[in-house]
Amino acid sequence: MGIKIRKTFLLTSICVFFCFKLNAQDQQSLKTVLVQIEEQFAINFNYAEDAVKDIVITTPKQSQSLDTILQYLQNETGLVFIKMSENVVLIQVKNDLSLCGYLRDKDTNTPIPFATIKSLNISTITDDNGFFNITVANENNIIEIRHIGYKTMEQSLKDFKQTKCSDVFLQPDIEVLSEIVLSNYIVNGITKINDGSFKIDFKNFDILPGLIDTDVLQAVQAFPGIISSNETVSNINIRGGTNDQNLILWDGIKMYQSGHFFGLISMYNPQITERVYLKKNGTGSDYTDGVSGSILMETAEKVNTEFKGNIGVNLIDVNGFVDVALSSKSSIQVAARKSISDIVQTPLYKAYFDRISQDTELVSTTSIVNSDQEFNFYDTSLRWIYNISDKDELRVNFINVANQLKFNESALIDVQSTSKESSLSQNSIAAAIHYKRQWNTNFSSDIHVYETDYKLKSINVNILDSQRFLQENKISETSIKLNTNYAISEHLNLLNGYQFVETQITNLDDVDLPVFRILISEVVRTHGLYSEVNYKSPNKNTSLNGGLRYNYIGKLKKSILEPRLSFNQRLSDHFSLEVLAEFKHQNTSQIINFQNDFLGVEKRRWQLSNDIDIPILRSKQISTGLSFSKKGWLLSLDGYYKFIDGITSQSQGFQNQYQFIRANGSYDVKGLDMLLRKQFKTFNTWLSYAYMSNNYTFNSLESNPFPSNLDITHAIAFGAAYSKNQLKISSGLNWHSGNPTTRPVPNNDIINNAVNFGPTNTSSVRDYLRLDVSATYDFYLGQTTKANIGLSIWNLLDRENQINNFYRINNDVVNETIQRSLGITPNLSFRVYF
Structure with a gap:
């Protein structure tokens, strides 16, 4: 009996096992079944992995036809199986x-x-x-x-x-020769190109310390070797040069104004500016001006097919942006920004106003009271693209920018209270047309025409002397530029072109009592011919751009030849070598006649070179760099030498014994730029260091070279950024040597009723130190509307930094005036995208 029970149990177990085995073999994942069907019928299934994941079905019989099997799979899985051809089947999620x-x-x-x-x-x-x-x-x-x-x-x-x-x-x-050498150079969105330039792509941009909006001219200061000695974007110093020696282009239009609030924030709306290229050296032969460096801004280059827009507000302005598709071939972008100071004067506005008003006509004295100060700014930008055909593209740009300052000066005159208004305005308006034609796969041409106008005007009322002083500085410039690009081969490209530039600058000084009026208007026309060869080796390890530009300045009857070079060699998977060199010239520069010009707020006025007392600026630069990149580490070293000839003492902003002396000279800079960066998955940190030795040569002032007013010998920046999902946080520490200064001789500071200065620029103000933080967070308002909130704090430690000083005699005593930087300055922003 026991034996019989055991046999029955054994047979039952075997039967159950085989039944389970057969049933287990019959149930398989859908992905496995699809592979079997592909092998059986020699077909391919196309599907998204998520669509078939976790689906288990009974294996269909192999004897069935393909159509029957597909219908069976569709009934069992709820998916849709579509035969696209005899051997391709598309799988989609239903509905x-x-x-x-x-x-x-x-x-x-x-x-x-x-x-x-x-x-x-x-x-x-x-x-x-x-x-x-x-x-x-x-x-x-x-x-x-x-x-x-x-x-x-x-x-x-x-x-x-x-x-x-x-x-x-x-x-x-078409621009296949522009390739990335180093990606995420400082943070995401910043890359280094093989022609030696740096590209900032604001579409993929992370965040920088102290910035919550992508301020173009603040962002470029993140690079070693670039600094603003007085914290303004209107005074960016690229490797020791003055701001007027920078070429600033907005979609190919030269701009002579760069900032709102007279330099504290960039005037280029960040919502419409998509990319920025920074060139310290090695500029292409198709560019002129900018003997110190170039900042090239670009808007979006392709037609948008749907409506996009956003509106935002922060503690200084309200701004908006729309990108409207006019058709499948055309779209238009419009951006606008307006200060909110006429509605509410925020702590940020007050901090900015106090900063620009230091040592200016805005400050009240014992006899004059200034009141009812009003400051406003706005900017409007437009870009229209029309793809006429697959080979023809038309682009139109327009920009209009304005700053307006007004205040009342009041005083008691003959026991009567008298009040009059003084004002200062700064305006830029420019437009351009760009047409591009792709004749075939190897040859293209484009023509670019622009008109740019700039005007600075002030009315300064001197109540005590019953005098009105009117000053104006105006620029009108027209340019026509024609380029042709010919791809000789896959690895060799030839650029040829011609550019005509006509620049007119007018300066007016008008005093009503005593009557005095001087109006000077000058015009310079320049013709430029250029050619450049771009070579890229088949293995993409070698990149060489070599060009030559010929310039003829009609009024001065002067010819100038300018060679240009950029060379990049990848030595291994991790090392690359770079050599950059250029000769350039410039016909315009800014000078300061008197420190109280234009109310002391915007002292610099543009003037044309006449090759006599205002020479043509000429530059020579060469730099060599070595880069190492591996596993998130980046080390970049660049040594350079720069020589600029033709500067004037008036363009350098002397406030010592040379303040009122006119002299021509030069400066040379030897320096080193270094960047060390480590990138993790969600965290990024960097350390930059810049060394510079910057010296003037003014033979009529001193027999030996002496330190430049911009000789900031050491500059260090340390930053960190964290980005995960919708949150971005960044903090950074900036330190640099104090700005050079000339101090009076101790115990002998006055001779012949004048300050007795010691050796020029051998002293410095206190070292500069600033800690900045910023954070942004993206979220949704409803299911489709995206929003962003940001908070930044500039100078978190509220350190009182000295950015300038000068000495004057008052009551037979030498007094020192110190100009200070911004203190702790918070900003808050909110933006909605639709």
Whole structure:
């Protein structure tokens, strides 16, 4: 009996085991089943991984036809199986919108593999055949298609062809020679290009200490070797040069004004400015001016196909931006910004106003009371693009900027209270037309025409002397530029071009009592011919740009030849060597006649070179750099030498014994720029150091060279940034040697009723130290509206930094006046995107 029971149990167990085994073999993951069907019928399934994940089904019978099996799979899984061709089957989630297609090169019709296709939080890449399939929640959602070497495509789902999986074409990017040498140079969005320039892409930009808006001219100061000696964006010093020696272009238009609030914030609206290129040296031969450096700003270069916009407010202004699709071939961008000081005067406004009013006509004295100060600014920017055809593109730009300051001066005259208004205005207005033609895959041409006008005007009322002093500084410049690009081969490109520039500068000084009026208006016309060869080796390890520019200045009958060079050699996977060199000239410069010109707020006025008392600025630069990059580490070293000839003592801002002396001279700079950066997954930290020896040579002033007014020998910046999901936090410490100064001789500080100064610029004010922090957070208002809030604190430690000093005699005593930097300065912003 026992034996019989054991046999029965054994047979039952074996039967159950085999039944379970057979049933287990019958149940498989959908992905495994799909692989088996692909092998059986020699077909390919295209699907998103998330669509088939975690689905288990019973294996269909192999004896069935393909159509029967597909119908069975559709019934069992709830997915949709679509036969795109004899050997391709598309799998989609039911009721979801999707886009599939084959991505191809527009010129060669070849497939483009490994391209990124993205919509909201969903992305995929194309396979070896260029095929892709992506699920989209809404037909209005934007789909972005991106690949290196091609222009990025952005279209809504409804703008794509919906017939099966059609071909989608990407336009090759003509600027294929511009390649990244170092990515995330300081933070995400900053890269170094093989021509020696640095690119700041604000679309992918992280955050910098003390900044919550992407202030263009504040951002460039993050690079070693670039500093503002007085904390203003209107006085950016690139490797020891003065601000007027910088070439500033906005979409190819030369700008003669750079800041709002007379230099404390950039006048270029960050919502419309998408990219910035910084060139310290090695500028291409198609650029002129900017003997010290170049800052080139660009707006978006492609047509937008849907409405985009945002509106924001901070403690200094309210601003808005819209990007409107006029058609599938045309879109227009408009950005505007307006100060809010006429509505509310925030602590930030008051801090800025106190900063610019130091030692100016805005400060009340014992006999004059200034009141009712009003300051306003605004800017408006426009960019329109029209793709006339696949080969023709038209772009129009417009910018209008204004700063306006008013205040009342009051005094008691003959026991009567008298009050009159003084004012200061600063305006820039410019427009440009750019037309580009791609004749074939090897040859393209473009023509760029711009007109830029700048005006600085002040009315200074002297109540005590019943005098009105009117000053004006005006610039009107027109430029026509023609470029041709010819791709001799895949690795060799030839650029040729011509540029004509006409610059007119007018200066007016008008006094009503006693009557005095002087009006000087001058015009200079310059012709430039240039040619440049760009070479890139087949293995992409060598990049060489060599060019020559010929300039003819008609009024002065002077010819100037300017060679340009940029060379980059990748020595290994981690090391690269760079050599940059250039000769440049410049016909315009800023001078200071008197420190109280234009109310003492904006003292500098533009003047044209006449090759006599205001020479043509001429520069020679060379630099050599070595970079190492591996596993998130980056080390960059650049040594350089710069020589600038043709400067005037009036352009350097002397406030010592040379303040009223006119002299011509030069300066030379020897320096080293260093950057060390370590990047982690969500954390980034960097340390930069800049060494500089900057010396003047004014033979009519001193027999030997002496330190420049911008000889800031050492500068160190340490920063850290954290970014995860919607939160970004950054902090940074800035330190540099004190600005040079000339002190009176101790115990013998007055001779012949004048300050007896000691050796020029051998002393310095106290070292500069500033700690900044900033944070931004992105979130959604509802399901589709994105918002952003930001907080920044400039000079968190509230350190009283000295940025300038000078000495004057008062009652037979030498008094020192110290100009101080901003104290602790918080800012708060809120922005909504729609």
